[in-house]
Amino acid sequence: MPAYQIASIPGDGIGPEVVDAAIQVVNKLAKTLGTFQIEFTHLPWGTAYYKEHGQYMSEGALDTLRQFDAGIFGSVGAPDVPDHISLWGLLLAMRGPLQLYANVRPVRTFPGTKSPLNTATQGIDWMLVRENSEGEYAGQGGRSHVGQEWEAATEVAMFTRVGIKRIMRFAFETAQSRPRKQLTVVTKSNAMRNGMVLWDEVAADVASDFPDVQWDKMLVDAMTVRMVMKPESLDTIVGTNLHMDVLSDLAAALAGSIGVAPSSNLDPTRKNPSLFEPVHGSAFDITGKGVANPVATFWSAAEMLTWIGEKDASAKLMQCVENVCRTGILTPDLGGSSTTRDVVDAVCAEIEKLK
Amino acid sequence: MPAYQIASIPGDGIGPEVVDAAIQVVNKLAKTLGTFQIEFTHLPWGTAYYKEHGQYMSEGALDTLRQFDAGIFGSVGAPDVPDHISLWGLLLAMRGPLQLYANVRPVRTFPGTKSPLNTATQGIDWMLVRENSEGEYAGQGGRSHVGQEWEAATEVAMFTRVGIKRIMRFAFETAQSRPRKQLTVVTKSNAMRNGMVLWDEVAADVASDFPDVQWDKMLVDAMTVRMVMKPESLDTIVGTNLHMDVLSDLAAALAGSIGVAPSSNLDPTRKNPSLFEPVHGSAFDITGKGVANPVATFWSAAEMLTWIGEKDASAKLMQCVENVCRTGILTPDLGGSSTTRDVVDAVCAEIEKLK
Numbered sequence: 107m108p109a110y111q112i113a114s115i116p117g118d119g120i121g122p123e124v125v126d127a128a129i130q131v132v133n134k135l136a137k138t139l140g141t142f143q144i145e146f147t148h149l150p151w152g153t154a155y156y157k158e159h160g161q162y163m164s165e166g167a168l169d170t171l172r173q174f175d176a177g178i179f180g181s182v183g184a185p186d187v188p189d190h191i192s193l194w195g196l197l198l199a200m201r202g203p204l205q206l207y208a209n210v211r212p213v214r215t216f217p218g219t220k221s222p223l224n225t226a227t228q229g230i231d232w233m234l235v236r237e238n239s240e241g242e243y244a245g246q247g248g249r250s251h252v253g254q255e256w257e258a259a260t261e262v263a264m265f266t267r268v269g270i271k272r273i274m275r276f277a278f279e280t281a282q283s284r285p286r287k288q289l290t291v292v293t294k295s296n297a298m299r300n301g302m303v304l305w306d307e308v309a310a311d312v313a314s315d316f317p318d319v320q321w322d323k324m325l326v327d328a329m330t331v332r333m334v335m336k337p338e339s340l341d342t343i344v345g346t347n348l349h350m351d352v353l354s355d356l357a358a359a360l361a362g363s364i365g366v367a368p369s370s371n372l373d374p375t376r377k378n379p380s381l382f383e384p385v386h387g388s389a390f391d392i393t394g395k396g397v398a399n400p401v402a403t404f405w406s407a408a409e410m411l412t413w414i415g416e417k418d419a420s421a422k423l424m425q426c427v428e429n430v431c432r433t434g435i436l437t438p439d440l441g442g443s444s445t446t447r448d449v450v451d452a453v454c455a456e457i458e459k460l461k
Numbered sequence: 462m463p464a465y466q467i468a469s470i471p472g473d474g475i476g477p478e479v480v481d482a483a484i485q486v487v488n489k490l491a492k493t494l495g496t497f498q499i500e501f502t503h504l505p506w507g508t509a510y511y512k513e514h515g516q517y518m519s520e521g522a523l524d525t526l527r528q529f530d531a532g533i534f535g536s537v538g539a540p541d542v543p544d545h546i547s548l549w550g551l552l553l554a555m556r557g558p559l560q561l562y563a564n565v566r567p568v569r570t571f572p573g574t575k576s577p578l579n580t581a582t583q584g585i586d587w588m589l590v591r592e593n594s595e596g597e598y599a600g601q602g603g604r605s606h607v608g609q610e611w612e613a614a615t616e617v618a619m620f621t622r623v624g625i626k627r628i629m630r631f632a633f634e635t636a637q638s639r640p641r642k643q644l645t646v647v648t649k650s651n652a653m654r655n656g657m658v659l660w661d662e663v664a665a666d667v668a669s670d671f672p673d674v675q676w677d678k679m680l681v682d683a684m685t686v687r688m689v690m691k692p693e694s695l696d697t698i699v700g701t702n703l704h705m706d707v708l709s710d711l712a713a714a715l716a717g718s719i720g721v722a723p724s725s726n727l728d729p730t731r732k733n734p735s736l737f738e739p740v741h742g743s744a745f746d747i748t749g750k751g752v753a754n755p756v757a758t759f760w761s762a763a764e765m766l767t768w769i770g771e772k773d774a775s776a777k778l779m780q781c782v783e784n785v786c787r788t789g790i791l792t793p794d795l796g797g798s799s800t801t802r803d804v805v806d807a808v809c810a811e812i813e814k815l816k
């Protein structure tokens with residue numbers, strides 16, 4: 107029987123609540139199905155750790171992570187630490203260095219949620235692929251003459267042909283694996299003439315290896331219009347770190363599923379463990395109230411199961427979660443009145459029925 | 462009687478059709494009201510000019526423009542010239558060098574259009590302010606080892622304290638002049654730690670001079686969610702060149718008014734003539750068919766009238782345009798079957814009634 111070692115990094119805010127919920131549900135699934143074993147190891151990184159140790163992660167954190175088959179991550183960020191310190195202390199300190207270059211976000215109208223768009227007559231079903239290791243989030247740039255009237259600051263987006271090529275290949279493969287075999291490449295090469303033009307060139311290059319994939323290009327501004335006006339014209343979408351950060355939030359909102367949106371930070375070469383996380387943040391306003399929506403983390407855990415090789419178990423988990431949402435057992439953010447506990451119990455009860 | 466000299470730069474695609482329509486309507490207005498004089502001077506810049514002269518504008522174009530009180534611009538871009546050449550050849554070659562640092566885009570549900578959002582129960586009424594002279598569109602960056610496997614390219618967003626301060630002041634003043642006195646500042650300072658953090662600092666600085674304006678900050682990704690889910694919670698919005706490029710297209714789509722969206726490229730110091738342009742592009746697919754929607758250019762011309770001092774005439778023009786749209790005289794992009802000519806005639810007939 108396959109046995110998996112999973113790192114659990116709950117982090118801050120509601121992170122621990124939703125990660126704990128997901129672990130309960132996955133443990134229940136493993137026990138019920140009896141077809142695989144899974145063990146979660148708690149890594150206490152986050153703002154509390156930072157306050158005690160002066161850094162968000164332990165020494166050698168990346169090597170620690172490399173001992174696992176995958177990781178599940180909650181959220182990072184706290185009201186009393188500047189966001190750029192917490193995010194670069196933990197989340198962005200894993201994505202780049204572990205070369206988790208593909209951030210994948212499935213977005214679809216989910217049971218219990220409803221698209222706010224009246225243009226989305228057939229529902230939304232998109233697969234968003236975000237470059238996750240360079241570009242606008244390369245961490246480059248600086249400030250000169252800080253505080254002076256003539257202060258100047260840069261944010262440098264760094265792109266490499268290798269970086270673009272590998273995400274583009276991944277996106278074409280993703281598109282190819284879906285029924286519509288359709289990819290839209292997002293850039294802003296009309297106004298930005300260097301890295302963005304390189305994106306265009308590499309896209310055309312890689313496309314020639316995938317003659318069965320229908321692809322087109324969109325400028326990021328016009329893309330928002332298309333997502334709103336013609337949602338059904340889109341399937342797989344790929345773009346830069348910043349562009350897809352923005353478009354993936356928009357996508358989840360348009361599908362009505364921002365509270366349930368999952369994301370995968372993948373190293374498609376499988377040299378490093380991939381990380382799975384809900385798209386939502388640490389949500390300090392509801393932390394500790396027991397009403398955090400665990401569905402995004404369940405969905406992220408299901409994506410993890412697929413990634414490590416348990417496709418069947420993953421599909422079953424999603425079926426159970428969708429059944430629960432369909433019956434209206436929803437947390438307040440989705441208009442329901444259930445607690446995190448209620449949702450966990452209901453999903454576990456669904457899993458029990460799989461026996 | 463005041464007399465205004467206006468530069469007309471129709472450009473490419475449907476640009477000449479919509480600019481010509483706007484000139485007819487404004488001339489009719491001036492003649493009918495008899496309270497001001499206005500003269501349009503045609504500047505033949507654009508892709509045809511480029512093909513003949515090897516450059517998009519004439520020598521000394523900026524000085525030529527400086528002789529005018531304002532300019533009306535159609536669109537630039539043609540299928541057979543790379544977009545980054547045409548845009549940097551004309552549009553971006555005016556915005557930056559003329560220090561037209563405030564790009565202003567009113568977005569509201571317009572007669573004849575309908576928001577695709579069921580969350581927009583009270584309609585949408587936003588004022589978008591985009592930094593228009595630096596940031597991601599500063600034109601900086603480069604490519605090294607072009608064509609090699611290890612090619613690297615940068616896009617450098619350049620921010621200055623002066624540049625941020627002046628747009629921030631302008632945004633606070635704009636917010637202050639509107640009934641709700643409310644401003645949202647958009648950044649991405651959790652992931653981008655230099656220019657974006659400077660934005661945050663300058664925002665807080667400038668805010669202290671406007672105690673009567675209620676303001677808050679949003680990350681650009683989360684902002685898209687708020688625009689979709691809580692459109693009525695927003696009023697005036699300010700952000701960087703790229704962020705607001707994206708958000709203003711999204712805004713127009715969410716308001717259902719992408720075909721009618723106007724924009725102003727302002728030099729608030731009034732040292733240089735400001736430029737007024739429809740948000741839509743050159744739309745080569747419908748060029749020459751006589752069905753281009755002129756409403757965005759009418760609205761842009763109305764913004765121009767306000768800017769040069771003809772507030773009353775501007776309001777009257779908008780009233781006439783809205784009346785026409787309300788009666789369903791709409792071009793095909795808005796679901797109607799009218800031609801550009803029909804719309805021009807109908808607006809002129811409305812203006813005639815002002816006598």
Ligand SMILES: CC(C)[C@H](C(=O)O)[C@@H](O)C(=O)O
Nearest residue numbers: 193197198351385651652682
């Ligand atoms: C938390 C933040 C750094 C992150 C990002 O911007 O990448 C988040 O918004 C996301 O989309 O994963």
Ligand SMILES: CC(C)[C@H](C(=O)O)[C@@H](O)C(=O)O
Nearest residue numbers: 296297327548552553706740
């Ligand atoms: C045409 C293009 C350069 C321009 C921009 O990106 O600024 C357009 O999209 C706009 O919003 O005015």
